[in-house]
Amino acid sequence: MNFDYSDDQKFLKNEARKFLDGNCTSAHVRKVLDNADLSYDADLWKGVGAQGWLGAAIPEEHGGLGLGRVELCAIAEELGRACAPIPFASTVYFLAEALMLAGSDAQKAKWLPKIAAGELIGAFATSEGPGVVNAANLQANVVGGKLTGVKIPVTDGDIADLAVVLANEGGKPGLFLVELAGAGVTRETLKTLDPTRSVAKISFSGAAAERLGDAGEGFALTEAVFDRAAVLLAFEQLGGSDRCLEMAKDYAMDRYAFGRTIAGYQAIKHKLADMYVKNELARSNAYFGAWALNVGAAELPIAAAAARVASSEAYWFASKENVQTHGGMGFTWAVDCHLYYRRSRQLALVAGAPKVWKERLVQQLERRNAA
Amino acid sequence: MNFDYSDDQKFLKNEARKFLDGNCTSAHVRKVLDNADLSYDADLWKGVGAQGWLGAAIPEEHGGLGLGRVELCAIAEELGRACAPIPFASTVYFLAEALMLAGSDAQKAKWLPKIAAGELIGAFATSEGPGVVNAANLQANVVGGKLTGVKIPVTDGDIADLAVVLANEGGKPGLFLVELAGAGVTRETLKTLDPTRSVAKISFSGAAAERLGDAGEGFALTEAVFDRAAVLLAFEQLGGSDRCLEMAKDYAMDRYAFGRTIAGYQAIKHKLADMYVKNELARSNAYFGAWALNVGAAELPIAAAAARVASSEAYWFASKENVQTHGGMGFTWAVDCHLYYRRSRQLALVAGAPKVWKERLVQQLERRNAA
Amino acid sequence: MDFNDSPEEAAFRIEVRTWLEANAPKKVDTKKMSEPEILKLAKAWQATKAAARFTCMTWPEALGGRGATPIQNVIYNQEESKFDVPRGFFDIGLGMCVPTVMAFANDETKQRFVAPAVRGEEIWCQLFSEPSAGSDVAGLRTRAVKDGDDWVINGQKVWTSGAHYCDFGILLVRTNPDVPKHKGLTMFWIDMKAPGVEVRPIHQMSGGSNFNEVYFTDLRINDSQRLGAVGDGWKVALVTLMNERLAVGGSTGPNYAEIMALARSTVTEDGNALANDAFREKLADWYVQAEGLKLTRFRTMTALSRGQTPGPESSIGKIISANQLQDLSNSAMELEDQFGIITDTAIAPMEAAFQQSLMWAPGLRIAGGTDEILKNIIAERVLGLPGDVRVDKDVAFKDMPTGR
C-alpha cells in the first residue's frame, strides 16, 4: 500500500511552497485583485516557468521535465494554497492536457515545447452562455478551417495565445486549435467574481482553426480533458481549503471574546472539525484521482468526478466558514478571507459546476454496474 | 391580522392536553408497543370518542360537533404530542375527510354519524407496493361492484370497518368504499417500524365496493384527500417535534458531564436552537395549512405541501437529535425517545414521503406562475 | 385564523393610505443619484411624516409621536412600503439612539435633541462595536479619562452605519479598567463633527462601503454629555440594544421566485433547468423556509394586534434568511455553470443579482449578531438553557487576556 506522496514528491511540494511563500504572497494576489487592468502576475508566471512547473508533466522529448501527474498534483496543491493569480490551469491542466490527449505528433511538437518554456498561455473555450453547452445548443461553427461564433466565458481568454475551442464542423462537434493573435478574433475582458483570475468573451469571425483530435469527438474529448483538469483542479481546491482551515484556526486561537479565545467555544471547535473532516475526505478522493490520472486507469472518469465533487464541497464550506469564523473582520476587503471565498467559486465553476459532476459520477456508477 | 389559535381554540387544546396527560401516558403507548397482538388502545379510542373529537369537524347534521378544521388541528397537535396509539388519523383525517369531500348525501348520512359516534374505524388504501402508486401500475380493479386486488400497507387496515380504496373500474381510476367485515376480504397484520400504529396487507377477492365520488377521479380525489390529511398530520408532527425538543431540553438540563449540565455546552445548545427554529418554521407553515383547510382556500394544495414538508423535516430532525442528546440512554428501549423516532417515520410516510410533496409543491408554484 | 384587519385596524389602514397617497413624494430614480442627494430627499420626507406624526408613532404626543399601538406602526410601515420613498437613514437614530437619550439625558438635552431628530434634521449613530469587541461588546477598549469637568477620549469604533452623514452619536467607552469589564463602562453623546472625530469608510469584501470606522484622538467632551452614571454604561447600552431587535429589518436579495425564473430560462439538454428534480427539491425547501419566515412574521403581528408581546419566534429570522441567501445564490451560480462567474451586470442573468448576493450574504450572517450568537440567544433566552461558563466576570478588565 503506497497511497500517499512519495518522499521525492513531498520534497518537490515543499520546495514549491517555499517558492510561493516568497513569490506569491497575499500582496502579489492583491496586486492583480485591485488593478482592473492587470489580468495576471507576469513576474510570478515567469518564475513558475523558470521552476519548470509548466512542463512538469510534459515529456522530455517535448521540452518538459517528464515527471508524473502526481508531481503536478503536488504543485497544484501549493498553487491553490497560495491563490496564485496566473493562467496555470488554463495552460497546463487544459491546453497541455488536451494536446497530450488528442494532439497529432506535429501539434504536440509545435506547441508543447512552447508551453514548457513559458512562451505560451493557453485557454479552453467551451461555454457559450448560461448553463451547460450541449450538442443541441452549440453554435460555434467551423467551415473551411475558419471558425465563427462566440465563446463566453473563456478563462484567461484575454491573455491567451492559443485556445482549444469546441465547435461544429460539418455538423460534427470537434475541438479546434485557434491562435488568438490571428485575424478574426475579438476579445473583451469581463468582470467576474474572482478578479485574480482573468476571463474574456471571445468573438470569432473567420478565425483560422485547426482540428485537435477526431471529427465528431468534440464532446467526448471535452469530457476527457475535463476529467484530467478536474483532478488537477481538485488539488488546487484542496490547497485552498487547507489554507482556509489554517486561517480560521489561527484567527480563532488569537481572538478573545468573553475572556477566552473563541477557539475554545464548541461552536467554533465543531465548525473547524467539520472543515477538517471535509478536507480529509476531499484529500483521499483527490489522491485516488491522482493515481488514476497518473497511470491512465479506466477509473479516471469516476475518480475525477469524486475528486471534483468532494473538493468543491470542501472548499466552499471552508471558505465561507472561514469568513464566518473571522466575524466582522472576515467581511472586510483588507482581510484575505474573501480571496479564498472568490477562488473557491472560480475553481468550482471553471470545469463545470459540481452538480454536473455528480450526474457524471452516477452515470459511471451505472456503467460499472452494467459491466 | 389573526394568525394564531383563538382563545377558544387554545382552551380546547389545553383541555385536550389535560385529557391525554391522564389517558395517553407513555405507559399507554407502550402497552400497544410491547404487545404484538394489540393494534391500538381501545380504552383511549373510546375516551377520545366520548370527548367528541372524532366528530369535531363533522357537521352537526351528521352527528358531529360542527367545529372548524382549526379546532381539529389543535386536537391533532395534542394527539401527536402524546404519540397516541389509536386509528384517529385513518378514521378522521382520511375516511371522514374523504366522505365530506366526495361522498354522496346518502354516503355521508350513512357513515359520518357512525364515525362521530365512535362506532367505526376507517382506513385509506392506495399503496400496492414499494414506491408511489400511479395510473400505470395501479392493479386493484372493480368489476360489477366487486373489488379484486391487494393493498399494502393499509394503516389500521386490520382493525378498520370501512376502507376507502383506490382502484380502476372500466379502465377509469376511482375511489371505492369497501366494508372490511364483508366477504372477499382477507387481512394480515404486518410488522412495521412503529408498532404503536397498526398496519395490514388487505387482499380483496370480489369484495363489495361502492364508488365514492366520480369515476375517473380516483387520483385527483386521492390527492385532494391527501391535501386535507397532510395539514392535519402536520399538526400531529408538530406536536411530536415540540415534545422531542422538550424531552431533549429537560434531559440536558439534568444530565451532568464534566461537572456541569450538558445543556450548557454549545454543541447541545445549538442543536436545540436548530430544533426550535425548524419547529417554528413548521408551525407557521402548519398554521397556513390550517387556515387554507378551514376556509377551503384555493391555496390548500401548496399550503398542505409546505406544511407537510416543513413538519416532516422538523420531526425527523427533532426525533433523531433527541435520541442523540440523550446519549446511550436515548438508545435504550426503556427511554421514550424511540417512540417519537418511530412515529416521526410513520407520519412522514403514511400520506406519501416528503419528496413526493416537494414535487407537488413545485408543481403548484409552476401553476401559480403560469396563472 | 385569518389575515384580516380588525375594524379599527382597517380604519387606520385607510387613514394611512389616504394620507400617503396625498403626501408621499413622486417616485424618483435614486440609482443615478449621489448619497447626499438621496439624503436630502429623505430628510424632506421625514419632515413631512413628522408633521403628520407618522414617525415615532408609538411615542407619546409630547415627544412628537401619537401614542399609537405597535400594530398601527406595523400597518403604517406596510402601507409606506408600497410607495417608493427614501428610507433607512433614520432607523438606527430614532430606533436605538434617541430612545437612549430620552431615557438617560437631562431635560435640557432632551429638549435640544429629540425634536430635530424626529423631524429628520439631525441624524444619530451608535458607537459601540470595536475591532477587538464584536460579539463581546463589553470587551471594548476605547478609553475616556476624566480631566476636570471634561473627558478625553481615545480609541476606535467600527461597523458604524451612517457615521459619515450623522450629526451626533451615542458612544460607549471604558472609564475604569480596574474593575470587571461590564462595570467600567460609561455612555456619552457626542457631536460627530467635533475635532478629534475621524470617520473612515470600511471597504467590504462585497466591494461596497456601508459601514465606517470612527477614530477618536483626544476628543474632549464635557461631563454634561454623559448618559447615565459613570460606570453604568453597560446598563445604558442594554436599553439601546433591547431596541435593536425592532430596528433590524428583513433581508433583501433574490429569493425562490428569482431562482425559479433563472432556472426556467436556463436551457439544458432536457428542456430547462427547472425540470431537474434535484433543483426542484431545493426550490421546495427554499419556498418552505421563506414562507415559514413570512408566516412567522404574521404570527408576530398577530400578537401585536392582540395587544400581546410577540413571542420569541421572531428571533429565528436572520439565521434562516442569511444562510438561505448564501445557499441560494451559490446554487444560482451553479445553474449558470461556467457562466456563473461573470459579475458584469450587463451580461450576467438578472443583472448579476445572485453574484452580488453571494458576496453580501457572508456579511448578513455576521452583522447584528453572528449565527453562533443568535443560536446562543435562542438557547438561553428562548429555551432557558444555561449561559456559557464565564471566565471574565470577576477579573479586572486590565488583567483580562486579549489577542487581536
Place this chain on the structure above:
Amino acid sequence: MDFNDSPEEAAFRIEVRTWLEANAPKKVDTKKMSEPEILKLAKAWQATKAAARFTCMTWPEALGGRGATPIQNVIYNQEESKFDVPRGFFDIGLGMCVPTVMAFANDETKQRFVAPAVRGEEIWCQLFSEPSAGSDVAGLRTRAVKDGDDWVINGQKVWTSGAHYCDFGILLVRTNPDVPKHKGLTMFWIDMKAPGVEVRPIHQMSGGSNFNEVYFTDLRINDSQRLGAVGDGWKVALVTLMNERLAVGGSTGPNYAEIMALARSTVTEDGNALANDAFREKLADWYVQAEGLKLTRFRTMTALSRGQTPGPESSIGKIISANQLQDLSNSAMELEDQFGIITDTAIAPMEAAFQQSLMWAPGLRIAGGTDEILKNIIAERVLGLPGDVRVDKDVAFKDMPTGR
C-alpha cells in the same frame, strides 16, 4: 502512488493466504445458530490461529505473538475477512483489556491470564461506563471500599459488550470521593462469575440486546487484583482507551450500492427511481463520502506500511459513516414511500435492511464516542484547539453537582 504491496508484504500475504486456505473452517450458516454455538466455533478458530501465531500478531513472541509489524496485522485481517470465520468475540479483550493487564499486573497474574486469553479460552470485557458517566467516564460512581486486604464493590456499569459470556473483566471504580474526580479512581481485574456480579442485557431501541448492564452487590475482591496504584485508575484507563481506537471497526449496514439497487428496482411513473435527479445527487454524495472513508483507510495503511504512525485522519470515520447510515436508511424508506414503514423481512425490500439500519444508526452515533465528543477530539487533539472550560478539575468528587 499505488495500491501495491511491497515485496515483503506480498510475500507475507501469500503466506497468510496459504495458511488460511489450509486452516480456515468451512463456511457455516451462523444465522440459525445460537450464540453459545457460535462462540464455540469462534473459540476453536481462535485456538487454531493462536497456535500458528496469527492472533495478537504484533505482540512479542514470549507473549504469544510474533512481533509482527502493524501492516502485517492489517494484511492478515484483510485476508481473513475473505473467509467466513466467526469473529468479534475477542477484540475488546485482546485489544484493550489484556494489554492493560500486561502493562499493570504482576508477573504471576500475567502468567495466569495472558496465554489463555490469547488462545481464546477465556474472554475479557471492559467495565468503565456507567449510567451517569458516559462521555465523562471519570465521573463514575461505583464505589470500592477497603476492608482489610479486600475491597468491597457496589455500583453499576452499563454498555458492557459481551459481559454475559465473558470470564473476566477490568473494572474502574472510585476508591476516594474526597479528591477531584480523576484522582480518586482505581482499576481492578475481576472474575465475572464471582458472587456479587449480576449481568442483565440492555433492551435497545433497535429491539436487540448487544450490550449489558452489570451490577455489583458487595462484590469482594482481593487487593492483589488491583492494576496499578490506588488512585491511579485514570492513568491506567487511558492506556486501555488508547487501544480503543484500534479496536473500533468500520460500520456495517447498507451503503450506496444497496440503495442504488433499491432505486433501480423501485418503479415510478418515469421509469425507476434511479432516474430521479435528486436521488442521483444524493447518491453521488454518499459515494464520495464512502469512497473517501475507504481511501482514507488506505492512507492509514500506507503510513503503517511505511513504518510511520498513522495520521489523525483515521478519527473521521465514525462521524461520517454513522450519520450517512442514518441519512441513507431514511432516504431508502422514503423511496419505498408508504411501503417503507414495513419491517417484515419477508415483505420489505432487501429483507428490511434499511429499516433495521435506521433503528441501529442512532446507536452508532453514540457508541464509542458521540458525534459531539468525536468533534471535540478532532478539534483538540488534531487541530490543537483548547479544551473546554473545566469546572470539575479541582472539586472533590463528592461535592460535584450531579443530575441523573
